[in-house]
Amino acid sequence: MHDLVIKGGLVASAFGAVRCDVGIRQGRIATLGEALDGAEVLDAQGLLVLPGGVDSHCHIEEPRPGGGTTEETFASASAAAFAGGTTTTVSFIPQWRGHDVWERYVDYRARAATGMLDHAFHQIISDPTDQVLEEEVPKLVAEGVRSLKVFLTYDNVHVDDRGFIRVLETARKLGCLVTVHCENYEAIRWRTERLLAAGLTAPHYHAWSRPTVVEREATHRAIALAELVDQPIQVFHVSCGEAAEEIARAQARGLKVWGETCPQYLTITARHMEGPDGAMFMCSPAPRDEAEHANIWEAIRRGTLDVVSSDHAASSRAAKQGADFSVIPNGLPGLAARLPVLFSEGVSQGRISLEHFTRLVATNPAKLMGLYPKKGVIAPGSDADVILWDPKREVTITNALMHHAVDNTPFEGKRVTGWPVATLRRGEVVMREGEITGRPGGGQYQPRGAYEMATPRGITPQGFGA
Ligand code: URP
Ligand code: ZN
Ligand code: ZN
Numbered sequence: 001m002h003d004l005v006i007k008g009g010l011v012a013s014a015f016g017a018v019r020c021d022v023g024i025r026q027g028r029i030a031t032l033g034e035a036l037d038g039a040e041v042l043d044a045q046g047l048l049v050l051p052g053g054v055d056s057h058c059h060i061e062e063p064r065p066g067g068g069t070t071e072e073t074f075a076s077a078s079a080a081a082f083a084g085g086t087t088t089t090v091s092f093i094p095q096w097r098g099h100d101v102w103e104r105y106v107d108y109r110a111r112a113a114t115g116m117l118d119h120a121f122h123q124i125i126s127d128p129t130d131q132v133l134e135e136e137v138p139k140l141v142a143e144g145v146r147s148l149k150v151f152l153t154y155d156n157v158h159v160d161d162r163g164f165i166r167v168l169e170t171a172r173k174l175g176c177l178v179t180v181h182c183e184n185y186e187a188i189r190w191r192t193e194r195l196l197a198a199g200l201t202a203p204h205y206h207a208w209s210r211p212t213v214v215e216r217e218a219t220h221r222a223i224a225l226a227e228l229v230d231q232p233i234q235v236f237h238v239s240c241g242e243a244a245e246e247i248a249r250a251q252a253r254g255l256k257v258w259g260e261t262c263p264q265y266l267t268i269t270a271r272h273m274e275g276p277d278g279a280m281f282m283c284s285p286a287p288r289d290e291a292e293h294a295n296i297w298e299a300i301r302r303g304t305l306d307v308v309s310s311d312h313a314a315s316s317r318a319a320k321q322g323a324d325f326s327v328i329p330n331g332l333p334g335l336a337a338r339l340p341v342l343f344s345e346g347v348s349q350g351r352i353s354l355e356h357f358t359r360l361v362a363t364n365p366a367k368l369m370g371l372y373p374k375k376g377v378i379a380p381g382s383d384a385d386v387i388l389w390d391p392k393r394e395v396t397i398t399n400a401l402m403h404h405a406v407d408n409t410p411f412e413g414k415r416v417t418g419w420p421v422a423t424l425r426r427g428e429v430v431m432r433e434g435e436i437t438g439r440p441g442g443g444q445y446q447p448r449g450a451y452e453m454a455t456p457r458g459i460t461p462q463g464f465g466a
Contacts, residue, residue: 009044052087052385057309074115144447203278241295310334
């Protein structure tokens with residue numbers, strides 16, 4: 001007898017799609033089989049049964065150096081995630097220059113506990129001092145924080161090559177993954193100064209300030225330094241074919257380098273930034289053009305890019321104002337739209353298979369973040385994080401459907417085919433037909449232990465330091 005049985009759906013598990021019942025006991029998948037009995041039954045006839053989405057790149061309730069936080073709270077992010085079929089997030093604990101990290105971790109952990117999502121964290125390192133790397137980061141790893149994030153651009157947080165190498169070295173010693181924002185800080189700064197001096201200040205000049213070459217250069221450099229140190233990395237939010245080629249070359253040489261992209265790099269172009277609402281499409285790397293969308297699809301099909309995250313970074317219209325493009329906050333809200341947009345553009349339009357979709361949004365991020373097989377798969381023993389998905393439902397995306405805290409979505413008015421009708425987190429129905437039914441505080445921290453994908457290869461130049 002099960003607590004709950006999902007009956008009659010097409011279950012997309014790690015082993016392919018099979019029509020069977022899913023039996024859930026005490027929040028975990030107990031049985032995949034036929035004619036299962038349960039105290040409660042959910043009818044999934046005509047629906048897909050998919051693993052709950054794992055969004056391994058979200059900016060949620062990030063404290064700001066001067067006090068306050070970003071606008072999306074864990075409470076609102078949880079509603080957005082469940083509305084879009086995501087049940088687990090990995091979000092960022094900030095570090096600001098001159099600040100330590102331990103205190104931030106304690107604070108951020110308490111914030112996340114107020115939400116409904118199962119959650120893990122990346123630790124941003126922007127000031128890699130000896131104290132931080134040698135004393136505080138080991139304490140975080142003992143707490144289950146197994147990924148460090150570095151920015152190679154942005155005024156207040158970017159690290160130089162020496163700082164980056166020190167972070168790679170620390171991660172290698174402690175068994176963490178390093179995730180990297182790859183754009184060249186000095187190159188963007190130089191272009192920005194020249195653009196502003198020429199009076200080219202409108203939002204669409206954001207794309208001019210950071211053309212693909214600055215992403216390609218930083219991607220190449222990040223990979224080269226990771227190879228030098230022998231440290232696994234994931235390149236975040238790849239937006240162009242040139243950067244994907246750098247990753248493909250590294251993978252062909254056997255390096256532990258993975259690449260992520262986001263729905264905005266498959267659907268939004270630099271032209272969106274030319275309209276009156278231009279600022280609402282500003283993110284970094286910048287949106288490109290249709291040719292780059294095709295390049296990113298090709299990199300997904302080949303497996304070069306194997307994770308599609310949202311890079312959810314939400315700002316209200318009021319916050320996305322500024323005298324010129326360089327002072328307008330970057331980032332787009334995408335937590336709720338990630339699965340519907342990718343399913344529609346990918347599966348419904350025949351670009352990728354259903355199994356590939358589940359790998360991109362759930363199984364692969366869970367594996368790369370050390371959360372698998374607890375998360376990211378429908379299999380006996382895994383957490384019962386499940387989406388009931390209607391592959392035929394046509395929906396026009398509106399901001400109200402996104403459930404996030406802000407008053408805009410870059411996907412407003414987009415027609416999609418395929419939509420989540422219910423989301424279960426550890427066996428509890430937390431969203432049904434757009435209504436959020438989860439309880440505040442119901443999410444659980446997911447500490448991560450050592451795992452193979454974050455383990456170095458043991459190959460260094462001259463064998464020194466291996
Ligand atoms: O524009 C973006 N992507 N904002 C969020 C921060 C980041 O770079 O990931
Ligand atoms: Zn970034
Ligand atoms: Zn980001």
